[in-house]
Amino acid sequence: MKSSALLFGVIYEESMVQSMSTEKIMSILSSLTEGFGMNFLLFIVTLVVAIPLGLLISMGSMSKLNFRIHTLRIYPIRWIFRTFVWIIRGTPLMLQLFVVLYGPGLLFDMPMRSRETAAFVAFAVNYAAYFSEIFRGGIEGIPKGQYEAGQVLAMTKTQVFFKVVLFQVVKRIVPPMGNEIITLVKDTSLARVIGVVEILMSAERFTKQGLIWPLFSTGIYFLVFNGVLTVLLGRLEKKLDYYKG
Amino acid sequence: MAILNVNGIHKNFGKTQVLKGVDFSMEEGEVISIIGSSGSGKTTLLRCISFLETADKGTVVLDGQTVFDAAQPMKRNDKAQREIQAKFGFVFQSFNLFPQYTALENVMLAPKLLAKERPDFKENKKEIFEEIEKNAKDLMDRAGLSEKYNSYPCELSGGQQQRVAICRALALNPKIMLFDEPTSALDPEITNEVLKVIKSLADDGMTMIIVTHEMYFAKNISDRIIFMDGGVIAEEGTPRQIFENPQNPRTREFIASFASQRGDETSK
Numbered sequence: 001m002k003s004s005a006l007l008f009g010v011i012y013e014e015s016m017v018q019s020m021s022t023e024k025i026m027s028i029l030s031s032l033t034e035g036f037g038m039n040f041l042l043f044i045v046t047l048v049v050a051i052p053l054g055l056l057i058s059m060g061s062m063s064k065l066n067f068r069i070h071t072l073r074i075y076p077i078r079w080i081f082r083t084f085v086w087i088i089r090g091t092p093l094m095l096q097l098f099v100v101l102y103g104p105g106l107l108f109d110m111p112m113r114s115r116e117t118a119a120f121v122a123f124a125v126n127y128a129a130y131f132s133e134i135f136r137g138g139i140e141g142i143p144k145g146q147y148e149a150g151q152v153l154a155m156t157k158t159q160v161f162f163k164v165v166l167f168q169v170v171k172r173i174v175p176p177m178g179n180e181i182i183t184l185v186k187d188t189s190l191a192r193v194i195g196v197v198e199i200l201m202s203a204e205r206f207t208k209q210g211l212i213w214p215l216f217s218t219g220i221y222f223l224v225f226n227g228v229l230t231v232l233l234g235r236l237e238k239k240l241d242y243y244k245g
Numbered sequence: 246m247a248i249l250n251v252n253g254i255h256k257n258f259g260k261t262q263v264l265k266g267v268d269f270s271m272e273e274g275e276v277i278s279i280i281g282s283s284g285s286g287k288t289t290l291l292r293c294i295s296f297l298e299t300a301d302k303g304t305v306v307l308d309g310q311t312v313f314d315a316a317q318p319m320k321r322n323d324k325a326q327r328e329i330q331a332k333f334g335f336v337f338q339s340f341n342l343f344p345q346y347t348a349l350e351n352v353m354l355a356p357k358l359l360a361k362e363r364p365d366f367k368e369n370k371k372e373i374f375e376e377i378e379k380n381a382k383d384l385m386d387r388a389g390l391s392e393k394y395n396s397y398p399c400e401l402s403g404g405q406q407q408r409v410a411i412c413r414a415l416a417l418n419p420k421i422m423l424f425d426e427p428t429s430a431l432d433p434e435i436t437n438e439v440l441k442v443i444k445s446l447a448d449d450g451m452t453m454i455i456v457t458h459e460m461y462f463a464k465n466i467s468d469r470i471i472f473m474d475g476g477v478i479a480e481e482g483t484p485r486q487i488f489e490n491p492q493n494p495r496t497r498e499f500i501a502s503f504a505s506q507r508g509d510e511t512s513k
Binding site: 145146149152156163168242 | 297331337339341342343354397398413414417
């Protein structure tokens with residue numbers, strides 16, 4: 001067990017490590033893996049919900065609907081969505097977790113069913129706000145000429161979006177999305193602040209038994225998972241790289 | 246009967262009046278070049294005719310049918326409107342090819358999407374697509390692109406890209422081709438390959454409006470020249486009238502500045 005004892009350059013008394021049975025180590029590892037299962041679930045749920053939700057928010061924040069009061073042009077939908085994005089991006093995710101967990105119960109007398117649900121909601125909304133800005137950048141970055149070319153070729157707006165624009169947007173947003181997705185993997189551990197049993201919380205318990213290596217080993221889970229994601233994202237990027245522009 | 250009537254087109258961008266009432270008409274098979282200095286409204290006029298801009302006042306009549314009336318709201322997604330749209334082929338200064346598709350796919354995309362709306366599409370899908378592909382390849386062959394079917398736009402030179410863009414516009418069988426400074430984004434040595442394609446279309450009897458700064462080309466290819474200045478048609482006539490005997494002082498100035506510029510170039 002020297003290798004795990006030396007993890008991150010921290011050395012522990014050999015006796016403590018050596019006194020541990022293989023059984024004990026296995027049970028600790030399985031508890032960590034179980035904890036990481038929660039991180040993984042939170043990761044997947046967030047992605048699945050936040051991507052479509054983010055697309056919706058990006059559409060709202062690009063809304064052209066407007067009217068005029070005197071010299072002031074009002075974009076009601078755009079402003080509502082941009083204010084929402086500002087609030088979500090401008091406040092800590094940790095605070096949002098608390099608000100989602102306690103808010104419904106305190107304000108509307110409808111307590112959250114479970115801490116996990118609260119975490120799913122807070123993460124999905126938080127990441128949707130970030131994704132929406134990436135989508136908006138991707139969509140607004142498509143040259144006007146692409147839409148115009150679609151129009152003069154008698155395509156409908158829907159056809160222009162799905163046949164011309166969407167693919168180019170996807171190509172543009174893969175690198176920034178990759179960044180966010182990798183951040184998300186690590187952020188899932190924040191769920192512990194509202195008592196969701198994820199890997200860091202599982203590992204921290206063992207410090208009471210005088211064991212610090214389980215806590216430090218959690219880093220390996222994150223590193224391996226993000227390593228796999230990095231490879232997959234790199235492949236996707238390469239696949240989309242068959243053309244330039 | 247005229248194939249196209251443009252009546253009283255006005256267009257403002259904010260407080261700037263870009264078009265201040267433009268009227269002209271053209272016959273089938275006619276080639277018109279629109280010349281004039283930057284900001285004279287020639288590109289805006291072309292964009293108003295093809296619905297890329299919505300004119301504030303005026304009408305456009307194609308083949309006896311009023312296809313645009315500023316007094317009526319336009320439904321861009323409407324099927325009838327798209328059928329009208331398809332009658333105008335438009336070639337952009339900046340090509341605007343779809344980068345994720347090959348040259349051939351660029352040419353076939355719009356015809357394929359339109360074919361899906363045909364009532365007999367399901368039964369004859371294969372034949373219809375084969376015909377579209379054959380037609381697209383014919384167009385590309387005629388534009389000297391038979392080697393480039395499977396190239397992506399980023400792999401083509403500017404001149405080749407513009408020729409693909411011309412084929413893409415022709416693939417919908419337009420009644421009128423509109424060219425918006427088709428060679429302005431090209432290096433001088435490759436403008437000719439694009440001009441040659443446009444010339445061959447003129448020889449085939451295609452009705453065309455060309456906004457251009459290529460004065461010699463305009464002079465050679467056009468049946469009529471329209472000189473625009475300050476948002477109106479300042480003068481129109483045969484190439485000979487405009488280039489050799491301009492009546493309007495602005496036209497004279499423009500032609501003269503152009504001639505002296507040529508002189509400078511040759512003296513270098």
